[in-house]
Amino acid sequence: MAAKATILCVEDEGYLRQDLREELEEAGYDVLTAPDGKVAIERIGEKRPDLILCDVMMPEMDGLAFLTYIRSAMPALNDVPLIFLTARGMREDIVAGKQMGADDYLTKPVDYDLLLATVDAHLRQVSRVEELNRIRLQQIYQEVKRLRGSKEPLTISIVTGNPKVIAPIRGALLELGCKVRTVPEANLENGGSLFxxxxxxxxxxxxxxxxxxxxxxxxxxxxxxxxxxLAPPSMSAARKERLLETGLDDFIDYPYKPVDVFKVVMDRLQEVRLPSAQAAG
Known part of the structure; x- marks a missing residue:
């Protein structure tokens, strides 16, 4: 059975927030709620949402400020649809919100049939894009392997203190035909020759x-x-710069989607291909 999509509802009116939760849960979604943008950011730290419903006018951090923050400071959420709920359906408000990165607008009072249809449409669009990316990356991977003239798989070690965290990544790499081993982080004390x-x-x-x-x-x-x-969501750009100075080659940002892992694999295959091509020339 497919996992339930998680919807984050950001709404300061308590009765409406509860109504949204009940309607979405009845439709089969997992629901997180927050009364304003600041609390919503905390909720995102607890669990990544698949879609965000957000009121525009709220105390503490309103919808526009929340949207600005997540689109600039949380790039891992760039593919998460955000739908504004607003009592202000003025054209200029809608244009401004979409220019800032909102994916859709629904007006209050909420038409729940329309809301559920809109949520479903955006989630299906995300799924289609992810599936097309997965298929395309698999095709590229097979083509680069053909060009290499070798059937030897890439060997990949994943170092972790929590194997459950890397289970989706491990599964995606095995699906690509890579040879994968999981290494407990305690083994790092043995030195650098491990890898x-x-x-x-x-x-x-x-x-x-x-x-x-x-x-x-x-x-x-x-x-x-x-x-x-695999960088946690709280890791700053400055911290990444310092880690790159240690000889680290790249980062995969939370939530560590398989498509991002595939890109790392493709980069490595291209590196292997380049010396071979130069030697043949």
Missing amino acids: DDDSITILTYSEAVNRYLTRQAGTAGIGTSRRVL
Whole structure:
């Protein structure tokens, strides 16, 4: 059975917030609620929503400020549809909201049949895009393997303290035909030679991983493994810059979607292909 989509409802009027929850839960969705934008950001930290319903006029942080924040500071949510709920259906308000990144507008009082149809349409569109991306990336992967003239799979190690976190990534890589092993982060204390023969090493960020990268600073290029970090949503750009200085090659941002993992695999395959092509020339 497919997992339920999670809807985040941001609405300051308590009775309407409860009505939205009940209607959406009855339609089969998991529902998170928040009375304003600030609390909504906390909810997102607890669980990533698949779609956001958001009032425009709210105290503390209103809908426009919330939209501005998540579109600028939370790039991992760029593909999450945001639908404004507003009592103000003026043309200029709708244009301004869409220019800022809103995906749709619904006016109050809420027509629940229209709301459910709109939510369903946006979620189906996201699913179609994700499936097309997955198919296209698989096609590219197979083509690059053909060009390499080799059937040897990429070897990938995933370092984690919580195997459940990386289960979707591991499944996606196995589906691509990669050879994958899960490495407990405690093994990092043994040194850097653990991964030198891997094509890619994916590290789930933790204090142990941070210490490992710090110890490995300056060793980039000694082995063949491309080092990629699964970055938590709270990681700042400045922190990423410092980690890159240790020899880290790339990041995959939360929520660690398989499509982003596939892109890392494709980059690595292209790196392998380039020396082979130069040698043949």
